[in-house]
Amino acid sequence: xxxxxxxxxxxxxxxxxxxxxxxxxxxxxxxxxxxxxxxxxxxxxxxxxxxxxxxxxxxxxxxxxxxxxxxxxxxxxxxxxxxxxxxxxxxxxxxxxxxxxxxxxxxxxxxxxxxxxxxxxxxxxxxxxxxxxxxx
Numbered sequence: 001x002x003x004x005x006x007x008x009x010x011x012x013x014x015x016x017x018x019x020x021x022x023x024x025x026x027x028x029x030x031x032x033x034x035x036x037x038x039x040x041x042x043x044x045x046x047x048x049x050x051x052x053x054x055x056x057x058x059x060x061x062x063x064x065x066x067x068x069x070x071x072x073x074x075x076x077x078x079x080x081x082x083x084x085x086x087x088x089x090x091x092x093x094x095x096x097x098x099x100x101x102x103x104x105x106x107x108x109x110x111x112x113x114x115x116x117x118x119x120x121x122x123x124x125x126x127x128x129x130x131x132x133x134x135x136x
Contacts, residue, residue, distance in 0.1 A: 009053035018048045020061050032076030036061050036069050055099040058107055062096045086115055
């Protein structure tokens with residue numbers, strides 16, 4: 001559904017069923033595979049609906065209504081897991097939070113917010129429904 005991402009000699013591909021794969025960019029050999037939904041798998045309204053985002057040696061993966069996972073890009077180990085997006089009515093619709101300088105910037109159907117990556121606290125939030133944001 002989405003374009004692959006590449007960083008640090010790896011190519012990352014994801015499926016809408018929640019599986020993320022890391023391949024060696026030079027050989028194509030699979031380095032790791034993880035599923036954001038774990039052993040429960042996906043269901044009709046619980047699918048991966050956004051591209052993956054490499055960031056400083058990690059890989060950000062999110063589902064529309066949760067969970068959000070940060071993997072170590074090299075090993076696939078989970079660095080952080082958040083079961084739901086931090087905004088009210090938790091739908092983020094076809095987007096992954098954008099990382100920059102230790103912050104995650106989320107956009108939802110009605111809300112845009114900034115979250116500190118270290119302590120997960122919300123720094124600011126804005127109702128953005130009046131300007132037509134939809135998280136896409």
